[in-house]
Amino acid sequence: MAQLSADADAFGPMLTIEQAAERAAGHIVAVAGIETIPLSEADGRVLAQDVIAPVDLPPFANSAVDGYAVRFADLAATGETRLPLSGRVAAGVDAAGVTTTGMAVRVFTGAPMPAGAETVFMQEDVVAEGGAVVLPAGLKRGANARPAGEDIGRGSLALAAGRGLRPQDLALLAALGLTKVVVRRRVRVAIFSTGDELNEPGTALPPAGIYDANRSLLRAMVARVGAEVVDLGILRDEPESLAARLLQAAENCDLILTSGGVSTGEEDHVKAAVERAGELAFWRVAIKPGRPVAMGLVSGTPFIGLPGNPVAVFVTFAFVARTVIALLSGTTPVRLHGLPVRLGFPYKKKAGRREYVRVTLVPGANGIAVAQKHPRDGAGVLTSLTETDGLVELADDLTSVTEGTIAPFLAYEMLTG
Template sequence: MKKLTPLADALDHILERAQPMDVVESVRLQEALGRVLAAPVTSDIAVPGEDNSAMDGYALRAKDAGQALAVSQRIAAGAVPEPLTPGTAARIFTGATVPEGADAVAMQEDCVLNEGVITITADVREGQHIRRAGQDIQAGEQLLAPGRRLRPQDLGMLASVGVATVRVYRPLRVAILSTGDELLEPGQPLSPGKLYNSNRYTLQGLLQGLGMEVIDGGIVDDDAAGTREALSRAAASADVVITSGGVSVGEEDHVKDAVRSLGELGLWKLAIKPGKPLAFGHVQGTPFIGLPGNPSSVFVTFCLIARPYLLKRQGCAEIEPPSVRARADFSITRVGTRQEYLRAILSIDGEVMRVSVGENQSSGVLSAVSRSNVLAVIPPGMTVSPGDTVEVFLLDLLSG
């Protein structure tokens, strides 16, 4: 029997061949969510541009706080204040520029106003409630490096320094093909021996979650000539071709031979569960990934193998999702020979993270994935007792 390939070895092989995208374009900030930066972004300005108030209250000199102070001016956000007259206070609002000569802000809750004069009821120290110029961002500071996949908070930060456009990599074009005579599309009448094509929608959603362009090649029948034609057509229009099904050892699994005839194929039996069969190669020069056909296997192998490959191709600097440790609310007494990725549910019990698993972990049971929010990792040869700590990957991070 051929030895099973460890996941890490297969992933290293694939990632070594992941050439990052080299097509760059400029997009408006409001169109940049999820895109990958191709050039560093540096701020031309300081944020905040001037010392400003962190509170609604009164700007003053700290040494004057022990006496009654006349209110000499009112400063709203956006206004340009006059220098502060010594021995007075300025009514000031959150975000407004602190006037020259003031070195503290007293909260309005700590001040009593009577006929234009304030008395301060709390201690005031120099620098109190003042946000210093440049404390957030310095002029000339690099804010984001190439390879950053832009998040909403990144866009907000870039907007805060006046950036209107960014240089990003073109979205990766990924063609997906579903193989099998047994497949029907949702909406068609179900007949004996047939089943609905769930993999198409799983893969489409996963790719869209990564911000990539999906080229839908539809269903490919179990036919050698048709499979070659579909793969050739997909390779001509895409940066990567991904198939589900057709890479096992069955007589009707034509994808392997079609890929070999059109390019090059490496085929592994991975030491993971679910998702043992996996193919990688190229079709007429276009990289090819062949995933298993079972729905849960498609999801798991995409997240563990296709996802990091695609992210590296897209130019992402960070391709490995973080994991956390959680306390098991389940037991595994049977020692496995493959690393298992259990579809599981993470919950918070006080300050303790707990993970539970459903009974049916079959590779054909997609409902277990839908109900889950994590993958719990069980290394080969490991048993689990309730209370043991296990590693888990958050599905929201794996699928987006």
Template sequence: MTLSCFDLGERMLSVAEAQRHLAGLVGEPLAIEACPLAELSGRVLAEAVHSPIDVPQNTNAAMDGIALAWPQPVAALALVGRVLAGGRFDRPLAAGEAVTITTGAPLPKGADTVIMQEQLAFPGAGQVQVSRPETVRRGQHVRRAGEDVARGSLALAAGTRLGAAQLGLLASLGLTGARVHRRPRVAIFSSGDEVTAPGAPLSAAGIYDANRYSLRGLLQALGCRVIDLGILPDDRETIIGALRQAAQDADMVITSGGVSVGQADWIKAALAEVGELGFWRIAMRPGRPLACGWLGEGRTPFFGLPGNPVAVMVTFLQFVQPVLRRLMGQPEWQPRRLTALAAEPLASRVGRVDYLRGTYHSDREGRLWVRPTGRQGSGILTSMVLADCLIEVDADRQGVAEGEPVTLQLLNDFS
């Protein structure tokens, strides 16, 4: 992000404009480190992984039965051995010969087909006949060596976030670890004299601090290390000191509250002392006020999110998460979007993007439908609790009629 974006002043930015400016807020991803396999869950690969072996290593049986070369010129086959998973048959099969075989066992040389147990008859000792031979196809019920991953081929690309399937794949290659980007360290604090820690007595004008815990959940789901600075009062010097120290300790600093134009909102003024500030008014609901910039000599990225709890979560997902993904080594990451039909009319206003909290389902015809989760005020946190998606209504739409298509962003999508 260049300083030109700070010269935009109070002009209302579109969501797309804000996201374009933020694309330059960080340069290189975080440093690379080696990590053992058991600790890789949620990490992002810094280097591509190529397979050192074929997976599977051997051509093997996909089910129990007999292995043989097909077609066979004789009606009755000689059973000349048995192959179990983990074992081998030590010679090639000749015409008219078969071996019994279990799922996963390597096929003997000369065999190319497996016939399942249910299709076999045994007329005498050491003999087997195939019932309904017209149904047998050469190569059936066989897993070819390297059919999943061939030796030397790309198994996982750099930038892959490692989940359960990816960890299983690495293990199947015999790898004991991988090189990944360091986890981001993110400092967070809430601000405001009215903000009260859960468990403390609540004053008549106080509110409990929900935002910090929502942020912790979002950051931990992404695999970040959280530096929790607690609740700071509406005091300029206190906030300046906290921002200065956080810039040294963290890879990103996030606050909630104190970024609007209220008389007691100190974040904007404090940032001018510690770093460089962009104060944006974004054409969206919820979450219009958003401060961003750099802190300290190391130019640590900073986000000042709104004070209302739903606005905190929505702005995090739209603006903070993409920047964190770049730090983690996923520069091209975008939230997954689906198209659904509105199950009821949706209110919105031309000139801003509305993010409604919704829940979706499929009907009997396979069509996807979505409806909002009740009242949509930016302070109604239950609207997020009940939601499994955000309904993204574009800035050029004056409401959405029942049955019209809308765009969904899936919540809890941390792949």
């Protein structure tokens, strides 16, 4: 696979990550089509409609603790209060008919509040004496009780359309009694590799042959952001055949994604094929590893050409392609916020570009982890990804940092989910 050109003038002005994402957003329209699916299959899917709460949550007033439910009006104005016990209510037991006037009721966490009672004393604060309890002074009205609708009221907006559903969202929907949800259909992403030197893993390598690693990387990253992968395999370096396959992919997919093969070099046949089937623009994104990214349209379908080296593919997917897939999905791209770590190494860089350094975290003083740089930082060194925990982000305007500098850390899990 030919490498993307390093010629600074070939790709126009340098764009920040934010500018590249903004330009991409200007060409993206969310996919059409919705479907109703079981809640059990909805993790990671994007809501197509607002969800309005059909019931109160919780549906009835209940105790937040194990203890004793009383009417606040029955408590002495000062000092302790002694009340006889009226009964016992556990979670799942109907409290209808339980007397509360002038009485205390033994309740357990989640139990319905008996009619008239609105305050609960924690059992450890109460002294039981035969068939009565002694309640301490100082508790506020409504303490340790959860009113109906405290979490969310019936008719309120539970979740808004465009939300990417997470496990906690599914829990809320289940708590509201819902079993199905209306979501946008999955974005279909075509991926392929090109290069006569590429071979499928598991096959015998010919002289000068290499195994195709980038497609496995892209396949997994696309799936992790909730899109459907359409794997076109390895396409040979023949412009007419490539153009035909691109047009075919454009008819059936929402995004075409590849790596390498789109620079200005003579052997970069994907560039010629895309230009034959549509239009192509080159961007130099001010990040390292990464930089050259191609964005275009093939018969109206967005095309993204990432750099050829696997580490650069990983980084540019995380910060560019991931944003495009989110927009196609009809959701707002997640804004990543790094956690502060202390650098365990000095580093020099060029001003005007953001750099992402592969690091491993080790315990540090004052609760701040120390980031240790991987010894090999080439964009083609896959072990620099497998042997590290994430990326340290060094801002565009920096030219050097010293050991001990605080910098934001992005765990790989943040970039691939």
